[in-house]
Amino acid sequence: MPDDILYSIRNLTVEYKTRAGAVRAVDDVSLDIRRGEILGLVGESGCGKSTLGKALMRLHDGPASITGGELVFDGRNLMNLSLREMPDIRGAEIGMVFQDPMTSLNPVQRILDHLTETIQTHEPETSIATARTRADELVERLGIRHERLKEYPHQMSGGMRQRVMISLALALRAKLVIADEPTTSLDVIVEAKFLDLLKELQKEFGLTILLITHNIGVVAEVADRVAVMYAAKMVEVGTVQDVFADAKHPYTQGLLKSVPNIKLDSGDLYKMGGQPPSLLHPPSGCRFHPRCPFVMDICSVQEPAFEPVIGDHLASCWLYQKAVAEKTTGKQEIRHG
């Protein structure tokens, strides 16, 4: 594995067991997270992006389980660790910031105790006094006066609580921070401030951040690279410049067109036709083909590979795999004949 890759996800599959059968919320997804980058992971609600985020820490509840793939974090395959060993990684090496800061803090625990508990869980030898000093310094850095650590979560504003969540992820100098829709519940001004803070922290601590969001505008603002998911599959990955200037996958193109423009010069807002598919019975072949404006015969038959289009820019679409497409179509005809 190249040294600049912090987290290499290979063929990850996560299934939910339901009464109607197994649902793959993440299906054969591969993705590299590079050291020191902010990687934006976008997709519609229910496309599996949050499940992917949780799977990176092997955090899944009840009906969900990882049924295949490798999770190579910092040179170690986390799938080889037992579930009893996972808590040592969580919080210490990979931190997580959740969507709703209003409900992500224990209502009967002081903010300070959240921090010292986290520090002492991973570093039992640290004295409570040292842990307190560290907590004070950390939150001051994030723009919260340390006296406020004595307060309970309900006494703080949403933006402040989200900064507390960040401080919890940073308390042990985690190498990777997974931020799952961190700004969804914040208003736009607080959101902008929070994103600025995220960028500053990335530079200052050399953080790697996986920013999960459905808001492609947020990605454009802060991310270095962007990964696009559709119906449990990874459809496109590339640098923000490449993807925003020249999106390859028709889904990404549609996504970019449906972002409202402040100038309102493009007339009516573009609406993508159709609905995201049910993951219980996903469409055959490429999952986007029922909604795709460029659909070809092959698309409903066979799934396109997820491979480079130009350099670092990957997409899984038959439009860019023409040579392969013709060959397979040929094969298909032979089989039918």
Added chain:
Amino acid sequence: MSPIAIIALIIGIPSLLLLAYVFARGSTGLRRYILTRIALTLPMIFILATMVFFILRILPGDPVTSALGPKGTPEMIQHIRATLGLNDPLIVQYGRFLWNMVTLRFGNSLVGGHRPIIDEMSERFPATLELIIPASILALLIGVYGGALAASKRKKTLDYSLRVYSVVIYSLPIFWFGLLLQLFFGVRLGWLPISGRIDAIIGTQLKTVTNIYSLDALLSGNWPAFFSVLEHLVLPTITLGLILSGVFLRMTRINVIETMQADFIGAARARGIRERILIYGHALKNAMIPVITLIGLQVAILLAGAVLTETVFSWPGMGSYLVERISARDYTAVQSVITVFAILVALISLAVDVIYSLVDPRVRY
């Protein structure tokens, strides 16, 4: 100093300290809330006492006929009624009763040696305290830890067993369960005494101060008496404690399960906090908030259970006293006991509300 005064001091001083602490530390809203609650409690007790007074007078029979039986001549009955003040108009009796309550003198018993009720209660009330305090502690320990344990093993054998336990134990009649324990541990195995508070011979050597025998034995360093008291306490405590534990277990279990689904538990898990600490630290503390409310509501059931338990185990407390005096139609005693119970329930539910505000930082009155 009478035993009841000593007990009032033992309970009263810490409660006053707690109240003073909350008063000093709490918001003006909390202070106003406590004062309002106290102000509302007084009319409630007054209404209850009045109801008891009139219901007793409606009941057929009176203290004199039930004491004399069929042998009493009309002249005797008239004479005794007159000396007990039962021939006075009802409104005069009611006024006398209220005055006795306000001055906390309670009046004299209408049967037997006509002793002051306060003296009889100072023997009986400590016995009830000695029973209900360990029984509540036992119920809470089993309920809270059993509930958390069941929640942590959700849908496993241990969970199902604990749930069956809680339903079965809750639906057992106290007198039947008590009898079973007596039969098995007292009669069949002969391990434990089945009635009374202390061995009769050892009891004569116990110097009583508070009438809470275990405390008295400890204070005077009388070890044989102390162990005899403990021995006598085992079966009644288990009877009352286990029966109450069922509700607490179910309540704690369901609240812990609910809290374990909360976002902040997921967030704490993502910080590497271990499952044990998530359940017994984070979830249990949050789950205790509704359970504390339940404790307040259970006090009345606890006292009702004490009445039955005391009757089964011939435990000379307030409960068996109440039962005896109801059948003797001892108006004064019954009125006084029920009023004291009402005060107790009101005070404990106030204390529970105050504790609630200490446990849950979000509560603002």
